[in-house]
Amino acid sequence: MAILLFFLFAAFAVGSVLGMIISRNQAYSALFLVVAFASLGGLFGLLGAPFMAVVQIIIYAGAIMVLFIFVIMMIHLGEGISAEKKKWTIAAAVFMGIILLAEIVFAVKGAPAVPMAGQEMAGTSPTEIGRLLFTKYLYPFEITSILIIAALVGAVVLIKKREGE
Amino acid sequence: MNSFGAVVPLLVVVGAALIVFLLEAFLKKENKNYLAYLSLLALIGCGILSANAWNGGLTYFDGMLRLDNAALFLTFLFLIAVAFVILIGMKYISLQDANHGEFYGLLLLALSGLMIMVSSTHFIVIFLGLEVLSVSSYSLAGLKRKDDKSSESAVKYFLMGSFASAFLVFGLAILFGTAQALDIPGLVDFFKAGPDNQVLGVVGLGLVLVGFAFKIAIVPFHMWAPDVYEGAPTPVTAFFSIGPKAAGFAVLIRLLAPYWNAGFRSGKLFGFLWALAALTMLAGNLIALRQNNIKRMFAYSSIAYAGYMLIAVLAGDGAGLLFFLTIYMFMSIGAFGSLIALSRKGREYNELGDFAGVGFKYPWIGAIFAVFLLSLAGFPPTAGFLAKFYVFVAAVNQGLTPLVLIAVLASLISVYYYLRIIVYMYMREPEREVSIEMENPALYLVLFLCLYGVLQLGLFPGNVLYLIKQAVAALL
Amino acid sequence: MTNTGFVFDVLIPVGKIVAVILYPMLMTIVMIWLERRVVALMQKRLGPNRVGFQGILQPFADAFKLFLKEDIMQDQADPLLFKVAPVLVMFSSLLAFCFVPLGEPIRIGTYQLTLWIAQSPVGLLLVLGLSSISVFGVIFGGWASNSKYPLMGALRSVVQILSYEIPIGLTVLSVVFFARSIDLVEIVNHQSQAKIWFGFMLPVSFVVFWISAIAETNRAPFDLPEAESELVAGYHTEYSGMKFAFFYIAEYAHMVLVSSLVVIMFFGGWLAPFPNVPAFAFLKVIPGFVWYLVKIMFFLYLYVWIRATLPRYRFDELIRLAWKWLIPLALLNFLVVALIRYIL
Numbered sequence: 014m015a016i017l018l019f020f021l022f023a024a025f026a027v028g029s030v031l032g033m034i035i036s037r038n039q040a041y042s043a044l045f046l047v048v049a050f051a052s053l054g055g056l057f058g059l060l061g062a063p064f065m066a067v068v069q070i071i072i073y074a075g076a077i078m079v080l081f082i083f084v085i086m087m088i089h090l091g092e093g094i095s096a097e098k099k100k101w102t103i104a105a106a107v108f109m110g111i112i113l114l115a116e117i118v119f120a121v122k123g124a125p126a127v128p129m130a131g132q133e134m135a136g137t138s139p140t141e142i143g144r145l146l147f148t149k150y151l152y153p154f155e156i157t158s159i160l161i162i163a164a165l166v167g168a169v170v171l172i173k174k175r176e177g178e
Numbered sequence: 179m180n181s182f183g184a185v186v187p188l189l190v191v192v193g194a195a196l197i198v199f200l201l202e203a204f205l206k207k208e209n210k211n212y213l214a215y216l217s218l219l220a221l222i223g224c225g226i227l228s229a230n231a232w233n234g235g236l237t238y239f240d241g242m243l244r245l246d247n248a249a250l251f252l253t254f255l256f257l258i259a260v261a262f263v264i265l266i267g268m269k270y271i272s273l274q275d276a277n278h279g280e281f282y283g284l285l286l287l288a289l290s291g292l293m294i295m296v297s298s299t300h301f302i303v304i305f306l307g308l309e310v311l312s313v314s315s316y317s318l319a320g321l322k323r324k325d326d327k328s329s330e331s332a333v334k335y336f337l338m339g340s341f342a343s344a345f346l347v348f349g350l351a352i353l354f355g356t357a358q359a360l361d362i363p364g365l366v367d368f369f370k371a372g373p374d375n376q377v378l379g380v381v382g383l384g385l386v387l388v389g390f391a392f393k394i395a396i397v398p399f400h401m402w403a404p405d406v407y408e409g410a411p412t413p414v415t416a417f418f419s420i421g422p423k424a425a426g427f428a429v430l431i432r433l434l435a436p437y438w439n440a441g442f443r444s445g446k447l448f449g450f451l452w453a454l455a456a457l458t459m460l461a462g463n464l465i466a467l468r469q470n471n472i473k474r475m476f477a478y479s480s481i482a483y484a485g486y487m488l489i490a491v492l493a494g495d496g497a498g499l500l501f502f503l504t505i506y507m508f509m510s511i512g513a514f515g516s517l518i519a520l521s522r523k524g525r526e527y528n529e530l531g532d533f534a535g536v537g538f539k540y541p542w543i544g545a546i547f548a549v550f551l552l553s554l555a556g557f558p559p560t561a562g563f564l565a566k567f568y569v570f571v572a573a574v575n576q577g578l579t580p581l582v583l584i585a586v587l588a589s590l591i592s593v594y595y596y597l598r599i600i601v602y603m604y605m606r607e608p609e610r611e612v613s614i615e616m617e618n619p620a621l622y623l624v625l626f627l628c629l630y631g632v633l634q635l636g637l638f639p640g641n642v643l644y645l646i647k648q649a650v651a652a653l654l
Numbered sequence: 655m656t657n658t659g660f661v662f663d664v665l666i667p668v669g670k671i672v673a674v675i676l677y678p679m680l681m682t683i684v685m686i687w688l689e690r691r692v693v694a695l696m697q698k699r700l701g702p703n704r705v706g707f708q709g710i711l712q713p714f715a716d717a718f719k720l721f722l723k724e725d726i727m728q729d730q731a732d733p734l735l736f737k738v739a740p741v742l743v744m745f746s747s748l749l750a751f752c753f754v755p756l757g758e759p760i761r762i763g764t765y766q767l768t769l770w771i772a773q774s775p776v777g778l779l780l781v782l783g784l785s786s787i788s789v790f791g792v793i794f795g796g797w798a799s800n801s802k803y804p805l806m807g808a809l810r811s812v813v814q815i816l817s818y819e820i821p822i823g824l825t826v827l828s829v830v831f832f833a834r835s836i837d838l839v840e841i842v843n844h845q846s847q848a849k850i851w852f853g854f855m856l857p858v859s860f861v862v863f864w865i866s867a868i869a870e871t872n873r874a875p876f877d878l879p880e881a882e883s884e885l886v887a888g889y890h891t892e893y894s895g896m897k898f899a900f901f902y903i904a905e906y907a908h909m910v911l912v913s914s915l916v917v918i919m920f921f922g923g924w925l926a927p928f929p930n931v932p933a934f935a936f937l938k939v940i941p942g943f944v945w946y947l948v949k950i951m952f953f954l955y956l957y958v959w960i961r962a963t964l965p966r967y968r969f970d971e972l973i974r975l976a977w978k979w980l981i982p983l984a985l986l987n988f989l990v991v992a993l994i995r996y997i998l
Contacts, residue, residue: 040735040797047790067779075786082793083812086805120378139776139836152239156294156306159192163287163310166199167317170280171332
C-alpha cells in the first residue's frame, strides 16, 4: 500500500513539474506547481513526517503559490521568448539536463543503499521538531528572523512612496 | 569556551540596524546623517567587543557560532569596510537621490550576514548568513529608485542570486543525504573515511562550490557582476566588491584547506577549481580592456581579483588570502571612493572620456586615484604588489607554477587598462566640462585612510602579518 | 469471524466516507432553508414557505432546478481551469472533513467506532491547510471566467483570505499552547481533562478567530468577493448549473467546517456543558455528537444572524481591520498567553 502510494505521489510530482515546465500558459504552470507541492507533501507524509507534509501544503501550496497566481492575474504576461531564440535555448537546456541527469544517476549508482524506508526517523513529530528548533538549531532559527527583517525592509524601501513622490 | 559573549558583537550590529529602521520613520530628511553616526557608533562598539574576544576562542549555540581568531580578523575587516562605505555614502546618497535612512540599516544587516558567515563552520548557518547578506544587498543595489540602471541591477542581482542559492541548497541537500553532516569537520571526516557515497558527495560539494562561485563572481558564473556593479549606487558597489567576496572566500578556505589536507589536492575538484581560476583571471582582465565605463571596468577587475584569490585557496594559503583581502579592501574602497569624489548633485562621472584632464583640474583627487590604480595594477611600492607576491610565492611552493605563470600574464594585461585611466587623467585634453562637489570631508577622510592603508601595508606590513598569523592558526 | 472482519474493515470505513460526503450536503440543505427563513423573518418578510412544511423542501427544489439547468461556459473562458475550479473548492472542503472529529468514540462490544475518518497528529494544521487550498478554486474560477467582475472578485478574495489567515494562525497557536497538541481529538480531550473550555480561558483568541473565520468564508459583513451590489456575484458570476452548485455547496461546507473548528477548539467539541456543576451531570447522558451538532448549529445560526444585522464593509476598511486591529491584537494576545503559559 505504502509502495503504491509512493509511486502514485512520485508520478504526480514528476509529471506535474514536467507539465509546469512544458505548459505555455502561466496559470496552468501555477496549477501544476500546486499539484507538485501537494504530492511532495504526500511523500513527506509517507516518510512519517506529518508536520513537514502539512507545512509543505500550507506554506508552499497555500501561501506562496497564491501570491504567484495573484501576480499572474495582475500582470498580463506575453507569450514569452520568441520561437527562434527558444530553439537553441531548449537544445542547450536539454543537453545540459541530460548531462546532469547522467551525472546524478552515475553518482547514485555508486552509492550504497541509504537506510531510510520504513524506519521511524527521529525528530519528525511536531513536538520533536519544535524542541530541535529551540535547542540544537536555535542559532539558525534566530538568524532566520534577521533574514525576514532584511527581506521586509528591503521590499518596503524599494516600493514605498515617499513624501513628495 | 562556551560564552554568551560570542553573540554580543552580532547583537550590537543587528540591534543598531533595528534602531536605525525605527528612527528612520521619525527623522526628517535633513537629519538622516544622525543614522550614519549611530551606525558608526555601533560599528565602533562591535569592534571593541570583538577586540576583547581576540584569542578567546569563544563559542556559543553548541559550537554553531565559533568566534575564532580568523572570524574576528575578518569581522574587523568588514567593520572597517562598512564604516568606510557609510562615510563615503553619507553625502552621496543625498546627492544622487537615494536618500533613504534604510541605507545604513541594510548595510548593518548585510554586515551581520557577513559576520554570521565567517563565524561558523556549520553550513546551515553559513547559508543563512549568506542569505541575510544577499537579501540586504539586493535592495541596496536598487536604492536609486528613479534610476533605471539601479533597478535593473537590483532585479538582476536578485534573480541570479536566487538561482545561485538554489544550486547551493541543492548541493547541501545532497551532501547532507550522503554525509549525514553539514558541519565542515564532519564533511571532511566523511570524505576522508573512504569511497562510500563519495561520488555523490563530490557532486554535492561541486554544486555548493558553484553556488559560492556565483556569489564571488568567478568566470563563468560572473555574468551578473558588471551590470550590478554599474547600476548600484557607487558606495554599495564598493561594498559589493569586498564584502560578499571576502566572506565567500573565507568559507571556501575553511572548507577546502582541510579537504586538500585530507589528500584531495590532486582530485577532480582541484582540477575544476584550477581551471576556473585560470579562466577567471584571463577572462576578467581581457574583457576589462574593452570597457569604457569605469564602474564596469572595476567590475571586471574585481572578477580578475577573485581569480587571484582563488589561487590562494588552491594553495591552501590562509595567511596569504587574509592579507590579500585586507589590501584589496583598501584599494577597492579607495578606488570607488575616488569615483564618488568625481561627482556632483544628480551627476556621476563614470565614462573614461570624463576623466580626460582631471589630473590637472583636481590634482589631489587625481593623484590619490592614480595611487589606487597603480596599486590595483600591482606596482611595487604599493600594497597591491605585495599581496600578489605573497600569494604567488605560496602557490609556487605548493607546485602550482603553471597557474602562477598565467596569473602573472593576466596581471600584465591588467596593467594596460589601469594605466589607461591615468593616461586619460594626465595626458588628454578635457573633452567636456567636469565640475564636482568639493565639500565632502567624510569622503576625504576615507580616501586618506585608504591611501595610508595601501602605502603602510605595501611598505611595512609586519603588524598586520603578525595578526594574520594568529588568525590563521585558528583556521587550519 | 470473517464476517465481522469484513464489516469492520470494509463496511464501516466505506460508510464513514459516504457519511463525510453526505454530511456537508445535508448541512447545506438545512442551512439554505434556515438562512432564507431566518433572514426573511428578521427583515419582516415571510421567506420560502410553499414547498413542503414551512418551505422545508425548498432547497431540494432549488437543487433540482440547478441540476436540470444548462451548463454554460462562455467562449473566452479558459476551458481547463474553468472546470477544475469548482472541483478544487469542493474537493478541499470535503477532504478537510475527514479530520474533523464529530463525537466521542462509540463502543460496540470490543470494537470502538470512532466518529472521524482519520486522526492525525497535525490534524488542526491539515484542516487549515486544506481550507487554504480552496482559495485556488476561487482564484482559478475568477481568472478562468475571463470576465471583469469575476476577476475583481477573485482578486479581492485573494487579498482578503491571505490577510485573515494570519490572525487565524496566531489565535490557533494560543489554543495549541494550552492543549500542547495540534491533534484535534487531543485538543478536545485536553478540554475534558481541564474541565474548562478554551473559549472561556482565551476569550480574545476566540473573538479574533471568529471574526477572521467569517472573513475567510467570505460571509457578510465581509462578503466583498461576491458583493452583489458591486460585482454581480463575484468570482462565480459566469458559472451556472452544477458547477455553480459546487461553489454554493462548498461555501456552506466551509462554514460548517469553520464552525466545527470553533466548537472543537474553543467550546469543547462533543463535550457536554457545565462539567463542574454536579446538578447538570445528567447532561452527559446525551450522546456527544448531539452536543456537537447543537453547538455548531448555534454558530451557523450566528452566521445568519450577523449577516442579517451588519452592513457590508468597504474593501480598504476590511484590510485595515485585519492588519491594523486583528493582527496586532492577535500578536498581543499571543504574547500574553505565552507569558501565562510560561508562568503556569
